[in-house]
Amino acid sequence: MDVTVTDLAVGRGGVPLLAGVSFVLSPGRALVLRGPNGSGKTTLLRTVAGLQPALAGTVSGAEERIAYAAHADGLKAALTVSENLTFWAAVFGQSQITPALAAFDLEGLATRRAGALSAGQKRRLGLARLMVTGRAVWVLDEPTVSLDAASVTRFADAVRAHLAAGGMALIATHIDLGIEADVLDVTGFQTQAAALGHADEAFL
Amino acid sequence: MSLWEYANPVRFLGLSERVMPWLWAGAALCLVVGLVWGFFFTPDDFRQGSTVKIIYLHVPSALMAINAWFMMLVASLIWIVRRHHVSALAARAAAPVGIVMTLIALVTGAIWGQPMWGTWWAWDPRLTSFLILFLFYLGYVALWEAVEDPDTAADLTSILCLVGTVFAVLSRYAVNFWNQGLHQGASLSLDTEENVADVFYVPLLVCIAGFVLLFLALVLYRTGTEIRVRRTRALIAREARGGQAERA
Amino acid sequence: MRALFFRDLALALRAGGGFGLGLAFFLIVVVLVPFSVGADVTLLARIAPGVLWLGALLACLLSLDRLLAVDWEDGALDLLATSPLPLEGVVAVKAAAHWVTTGLPLVVAAPLFGVLLNLAPAGYGTLVLSLCLGTPALSMIGAFGAALTVGIKRGGLLLSLLVLPLYVPTLIFGAEAARRAAEGLDATTPLMLLAGVSGAVLALMPFAAGAVLRVNLR
Numbered sequence: 001m002d003v004t005v006t007d008l009a010v011g012r013g014g015v016p017l018l019a020g021v022s023f024v025l026s027p028g029r030a031l032v033l034r035g036p037n038g039s040g041k042t043t044l045l046r047t048v049a050g051l052q053p054a055l056a057g058t059v060s061g062a063e064e065r066i067a068y069a070a071h072a073d074g075l076k077a078a079l080t081v082s083e084n085l086t087f088w089a090a091v092f093g094q095s096q097i098t099p100a101l102a103a104f105d106l107e108g109l110a111t112r113r114a115g116a117l118s119a120g121q122k123r124r125l126g127l128a129r130l131m132v133t134g135r136a137v138w139v140l141d142e143p144t145v146s147l148d149a150a151s152v153t154r155f156a157d158a159v160r161a162h163l164a165a166g167g168m169a170l171i172a173t174h175i176d177l178g179i180e181a182d183v184l185d186v187t188g189f190q191t192q193a194a195a196l197g198h199a200d201e202a203f204l
Numbered sequence: 205m206s207l208w209e210y211a212n213p214v215r216f217l218g219l220s221e222r223v224m225p226w227l228w229a230g231a232a233l234c235l236v237v238g239l240v241w242g243f244f245f246t247p248d249d250f251r252q253g254s255t256v257k258i259i260y261l262h263v264p265s266a267l268m269a270i271n272a273w274f275m276m277l278v279a280s281l282i283w284i285v286r287r288h289h290v291s292a293l294a295a296r297a298a299a300p301v302g303i304v305m306t307l308i309a310l311v312t313g314a315i316w317g318q319p320m321w322g323t324w325w326a327w328d329p330r331l332t333s334f335l336i337l338f339l340f341y342l343g344y345v346a347l348w349e350a351v352e353d354p355d356t357a358a359d360l361t362s363i364l365c366l367v368g369t370v371f372a373v374l375s376r377y378a379v380n381f382w383n384q385g386l387h388q389g390a391s392l393s394l395d396t397e398e399n400v401a402d403v404f405y406v407p408l409l410v411c412i413a414g415f416v417l418l419f420l421a422l423v424l425y426r427t428g429t430e431i432r433v434r435r436t437r438a439l440i441a442r443e444a445r446g447g448q449a450e451r452a
Numbered sequence: 453m454r455a456l457f458f459r460d461l462a463l464a465l466r467a468g469g470g471f472g473l474g475l476a477f478f479l480i481v482v483v484l485v486p487f488s489v490g491a492d493v494t495l496l497a498r499i500a501p502g503v504l505w506l507g508a509l510l511a512c513l514l515s516l517d518r519l520l521a522v523d524w525e526d527g528a529l530d531l532l533a534t535s536p537l538p539l540e541g542v543v544a545v546k547a548a549a550h551w552v553t554t555g556l557p558l559v560v561a562a563p564l565f566g567v568l569l570n571l572a573p574a575g576y577g578t579l580v581l582s583l584c585l586g587t588p589a590l591s592m593i594g595a596f597g598a599a600l601t602v603g604i605k606r607g608g609l610l611l612s613l614l615v616l617p618l619y620v621p622t623l624i625f626g627a628e629a630a631r632r633a634a635e636g637l638d639a640t641t642p643l644m645l646l647a648g649v650s651g652a653v654l655a656l657m658p659f660a661a662g663a664v665l666r667v668n669l670r
Contacts, residue, residue: 013352013353014353014354014355014441015441049534050533050534051530051533051534051669051670052669052670053670064536066534067534068530068531068534069531070527070530071527072525072526072527072528072530073526073527074523074526074527074528074529074530074531074532075526075528076459076463076526076528078462078463078466078467079459079462079463079466083459083462086455087455087456087459088531090454090455091455091456091532091535091536091537092535092536093536129531133535203213203214203289203431203434203435203437203438204214204435204438204439204442336617336620339613339616339617340617342613343610343613343614343617346610346613346614347600347601347610347614350601350604350607350610351603351604356603356667356668356670359664359667360600360664360667360668363600363660363663363664363667364600364614366660367596367618367657367660368617368618371617371618371620371621374621374649375617375620375621375624377621378620378621378624378625378645379620379624381624381625381628381642381645382624382628
């Protein structure tokens with residue numbers, strides 16, 4: 001089933017950032033969002049993931065199908081790598097964590113506490129979490145931060161495998177991942193948002 | 205034409221500006237007449253002497269302390285259901301007024317209690333309940349102050365107001381259970397046996413009317429201020445956006 | 453849900469401060485009381501039920517500000533919000549884990565601390581029973597407070613200001629039951645009322661806390 005975004009307007013703290021955003025994400029396809037810092041990519045992703053309400057427009061086909069990964073990985077320093085993954089797998093009603101460990105080269109670290117990992121290793125664990133959710137739509141916010149070149153390749157492979165299995169990905173990133181994907185530049189939607197006006201406009 | 209039209213901030217300001225002079229005048233008139241009448245032209249009570257006259261401040265303020273919270277509850281519900289900004293701002297505006305009313309009730313109660321019960325403070329159910337109400341008010345105001353985004357703050361404080369109401373009522377009964385008190389029965393009730401005598405009753409009603417009008421005027425005034433703050437924010441935001449558009 | 457519960461327990465055990473700190477705090481409160489009111493044994497016996505209840509309440513309050521704030525800061529709350537678990541359930545489960553790590557040890561330790569305060573022998577059973585009934589409500593109300601203040605930096609003090617007035621009914625009924633039993637009176641009525649308050653809190657509070665959390669996440 002497609003994820004369809006129609007005429008979506010999103011904002012933060014009462015200030016509209018993007019408006020008129022429309023796209024369709026089909027199984028097996030990836031969409032890369034581009035735009036400078038502060039242009040509203042994160043807000044758009046959070047809105048699609050259902051974490052904050054849209055100012056206008058609709059997102060359909062995304063409920064209960066999204067695996068969201070942002071700057072913070074939600075890892076617990078006191079738990080081991082495999083415990084962290086097992087927890088998230090259980091939350092999403094899954095049990096397999098070995099493929100995820102293998103895909104991000106974490107097998108050797110499985111018994112290490114997450115607090116003892118380097119920034120890049122933590123990031124890999126955070127991304128491996130996506131694989132144990134069993135969800136079809138990956139919504140990723142700057143997934144490659146603090147990853148080295150080899151890990152970026154691993155990540156791209158994981159995304160490709162996910163797409164090949166009929167999954168979808170919506171990615172905000174600055175670097176070229178080498179994945180065949182549609183590109184959506186969000187800067188074009190900013191001018192439309194300016195026309196929407198501040199949430200306090202009712203007071204004028 | 206429906207009442208909800210005044211949920212529009214601009215219309216609300218227009219209406220409140222027309223109504224407010226009358227409210228201020230009415231409040232001043234009622235309070236002057238009621239208090240002068242009550243203080244100087246009523247007989248002393250045969251048991252309580254002239255101390256009874258503090259009733260003209262104590263009862264109306266206590267009444268308004270509870271009614272202010274009730275008004276906040278209604279305004280919060282309207283915000284949750286219909287999301288009118290004015291409603292949330294009115295709830296915010298009423299809270300400090302409610303705090304002052306609670307304080308007046310507590311202080312006048314203490315002043316009255318000293319000669320009557322021989323102590324400034326007793327852990328009597330009514331007094332204790334008011335102290336608890338005071339704490340609820342403090343928490344409510346503190347939460348408004350602590351949350352930056354006004355809509356988030358409105359949502360959070362509305363839910364706190366709802367939950368707080370349930371717990372305030374629960375506390376009232378718990379406190380009753382915990383300690384039987386010294387406080388006299390209700391000064392005003394439908395049960396005439398308990399009621400204060402007529403000579404005290406009429407000026408008391410005038411004072412209550414004065415407090416109600418004063419409360420309304422204060423809340424309208426403060427809501428107006430809150431609306432103007434938000435309006436300024438919106439103007440600044442528009443200005444900033446205009447600047448951006450010109451540069452682009 | 454079960455996974456979340458056991459994860460919170462494991463975290464409390466490993467990160468330290470879970471079981472231990474609340475209990476140590478409780479002990480310190482109980483030790484400080486004789487220093488502040490004097491070592492008169494009959495006086496201590498008289499105030500023991502109240503002191504034990506108040507100590508348990510404060511110990512419960514101590515760890516509340518980390519209840520949701522940790523998951524908020526490391527992003528886990530965002531991820532849980534997009535997971536199949538309802539937020540109401542998340543809050544309820546976290547409150548349950550909080551109770552097991554702070555409330556339950558307090559219940560178990562209360563009779564020991566009762567000895568320190570010379571609690572009347574008749575009071576022990578009811579004290580434990582009242583704490584057993586009341587502390588889950590304290591955790592759940594606290595979780596609501598934690599959800600309200602989760603987005604606020606240094607919200608700890610505000611959390612106490614918001615939560616403590618909500619603790620009044622539970623404290624009154626709980627301490628009253630313990631006091632009556634210690635004085636050899638019948639404690640059934642306050643115990644029933646306490647159970648009623650606890651039941652209502654546990655049934656309804658998760659919804660208020662979930663709603664508040666949803667507002668704070670957006």
